Amino acid sequence: MGFSFWREGVNMTNAATETKAQKSERLKRALNPWDGLAEIRRFAGEGFDSIPPEWIGTYFRWWGVYTQGDGAGVVGGQGGVGRALPFFMLRIRIPNGLLRSDQLRTIANLARRYARGTADLTVRQNIQLHWITIEALPEVLEELWRVGLNSIGACGDVTRNITGCPVAGVDADEICDASSLALEADRMLAGNAKFYNLPRKFKISITGCRVWCPYPEINDIGLTALPRVVRGKPEIGFALRVGGGLSTEPYLGVPLNAFVRWNQVLPVIQGVAELFRDSTQLREHRERARLKFLFLRHGWTPDDFQKDLERRIGFQLDPRETEHAPSDVYRDHVGIHPQKQPGYCFVGSAVLRGRITPEQMDAAADLAERFASGELRTTNMQNLLIVNVPRLQADELAKELGEIGLPVSGSPFFRGAIACSGSEFCKLAITETKTFSRWLVEELEERLPGFDQHLKLHVTGCPNSCGQHWIADIGIEGKKLKVNGQMLDAYYFCLGGAVGLHQSIARPVGYRCLATEVPEAIERLLRRYLAYGNTGENLRQFFSRHTDAELRDYLAGQIIAPVPRDLPEGRVPSGVEG
Ligand code: HEM
Ligand code: SF4
Numbered sequence: 001m002g003f004s005f006w007r008e009g010v011n012m013t014n015a016a017t018e019t020k021a022q023k024s025e026r027l028k029r030a031l032n033p034w035d036g037l038a039e040i041r042r043f044a045g046e047g048f049d050s051i052p053p054e055w056i057g058t059y060f061r062w063w064g065v066y067t068q069g070d071g072a073g074v075v076g077g078q079g080g081v082g083r084a085l086p087f088f089m090l091r092i093r094i095p096n097g098l099l100r101s102d103q104l105r106t107i108a109n110l111a112r113r114y115a116r117g118t119a120d121l122t123v124r125q126n127i128q129l130h131w132i133t134i135e136a137l138p139e140v141l142e143e144l145w146r147v148g149l150n151s152i153g154a155c156g157d158v159t160r161n162i163t164g165c166p167v168a169g170v171d172a173d174e175i176c177d178a179s180s181l182a183l184e185a186d187r188m189l190a191g192n193a194k195f196y197n198l199p200r201k202f203k204i205s206i207t208g209c210r211v212w213c214p215y216p217e218i219n220d221i222g223l224t225a226l227p228r229v230v231r232g233k234p235e236i237g238f239a240l241r242v243g244g245g246l247s248t249e250p251y252l253g254v255p256l257n258a259f260v261r262w263n264q265v266l267p268v269i270q271g272v273a274e275l276f277r278d279s280t281q282l283r284e285h286r287e288r289a290r291l292k293f294l295f296l297r298h299g300w301t302p303d304d305f306q307k308d309l310e311r312r313i314g315f316q317l318d319p320r321e322t323e324h325a326p327s328d329v330y331r332d333h334v335g336i337h338p339q340k341q342p343g344y345c346f347v348g349s350a351v352l353r354g355r356i357t358p359e360q361m362d363a364a365a366d367l368a369e370r371f372a373s374g375e376l377r378t379t380n381m382q383n384l385l386i387v388n389v390p391r392l393q394a395d396e397l398a399k400e401l402g403e404i405g406l407p408v409s410g411s412p413f414f415r416g417a418i419a420c421s422g423s424e425f426c427k428l429a430i431t432e433t434k435t436f437s438r439w440l441v442e443e444l445e446e447r448l449p450g451f452d453q454h455l456k457l458h459v460t461g462c463p464n465s466c467g468q469h470w471i472a473d474i475g476i477e478g479k480k481l482k483v484n485g486q487m488l489d490a491y492y493f494c495l496g497g498a499v500g501l502h503q504s505i506a507r508p509v510g511y512r513c514l515a516t517e518v519p520e521a522i523e524r525l526l527r528r529y530l531a532y533g534n535t536g537e538n539l540r541q542f543f544s545r546h547t548d549a550e551l552r553d554y555l556a557g558q559i560i561a562p563v564p565r566d567l568p569e570g571r572v573p574s575g576v577e578g
Helices: 003-011 020-030 037-046 053-057 059-063 101-114 137-146 179-189 262-278 292-296 302-313 358-371 391-403 412-416 434-447 515-531 539-545 548-556
Strands: 065-069 084-092 098-100 119-121 127-132 204-207 221-230 233-242 254-261 335-338 344-349 375-378 384-390 417-419 457-460 474-483 486-495 507-514
Touching (some): 037 137, 053 059, 059 065, 065 127, 084 137, 098 101, 101 127, 101 375, 179 204, 221 254, 254 302, 335 391, 344 391, 358 375, 358 384, 358 391, 384 391, 412 434, 417 434, 434 457, 434 515, 474 507, 486 515, 507 515, 507 548, 515 548
Parallel strands (some): 204 221, 417 457, 457 474
Antiparallel strands (some): 065 084, 084 127, 098 375, 119 127, 221 233, 233 254, 474 486
């Protein structure tokens, strides 16, 4: 399908009267953006002004490319979207977080040459570059392909990067190494024309670990390994959850009554992807176009879902086995950990809120080669690991990583901080998040020097929850507050989010304060927790034992009336979803 065809398609309807969903559906029908590489090359030759709005707002995303905000976030824009610059963000897809040193070095080079040195490790194990120009884009893509990397399907209405346990294959305690399945699923779906047009984004996570570190619960498909014994024979398969997702309406995946055998994993993934693709109901509203809305809005039960799925795949799934969900899911992989291979360790660096420089990437690649096999991993907690390090050299490696600003230890605040892109680059952002979260961590380290409980501290710049504040112990969502006629950054608190055995969406507790007051509020809250002394109660238990009102009062330092989590009115504008 070439350029002239989609042009025609675009003009066929009266664009003024159509809804956002109708518009995206029309554009998607008119062109599979993965067929448009020649167009991208042409735009690169002719400059930014030659790019039609359909590419800027829609098609580019299929290539992991989306426009960058002007630094003011949503402010100053129109219709709930901020102004964009003639620069792009590029999300590089890293299935299961498996990365080689030569690949990381290539990303470092690209970041230095084309991205003003700005790169972020993301919560789906990707690496995102900023400041990319249209002129540079074809070359950036080609350099990525040369080392086996891709950005295809990193954004857009397609299967996003498939996440998996970053220590698959080396974890001493894993049930199995499921990374081969993540890679096979990636090959089956990324760039496959049969799946280029889904109702919206589609997220898959497959893990063989016991701790569920890639958060299967918040994916459209979450597969977690499970052993069973059939007629005396041990077998490893997977439990299956479907329909998870965060965003403005968080929902944890629904377990189906299924034990998915190893060789059934790909057909099941394909079946769910087809079910999603073929759902016309989900194509009516973009903001309700995720799989979860079959359950939330269209009256589907898990049973209905399973029947539809089994009809598509043509076989019945075995009934589910009892699963032992991990009781306290916190695994940042930071530090030195023994591998299943005797004499070897993996060494995990805490990358503060994911921001990493080209110099750090280069140095990490060199270290991975000098000390190990050149294999690295990216994690869902925005961290970077080096695997297959001989035990005797792990301390020296850790020391060198510390020297390049990638420490293998840190305060619970440093390790637990996650931040979304925020107003620095995102057009939907209400607040700045990356610099703020670094400052927040420094403040908390000063205020609570001996605090030793791990905690997930997630900062997200608007209700879309790219920083996953719904599954954090302390999740804060960006707002604006008017003070003396000036709109200032503020945060709304959601507490007690968890995945695993005690899964729960963080509770909006009715407290909001200026960004500058956040450290003080968290200090007050954590001091109340510490005041309970050495009772053995962890933060999660502390949060679940207290009411919203109590937690709000602890944050505020006094009894106050709850503030609602006022959501912005209207729809999320189409064409800006990350
Ligand atoms: C309708 C708008 C959007 C929604 C509902 C949304 C939602 C989300 C959610 C829930 C995640 C968490 C990933 C997970 O499920 O584990 C995520 C990831 C992310 N989002 Fe957004 N997002 C939106 C727009 C944007 C925009 C405009 C940006 C631009 C900066 C952005 C940047 C990111 C990044 C960098 C990630 C990291 C994950 C990855 O590598 O895929 N998002 N988004
Ligand atoms: S949550 Fe997502 S959409 Fe909102 S500011 Fe952060 S990156 Fe942007």
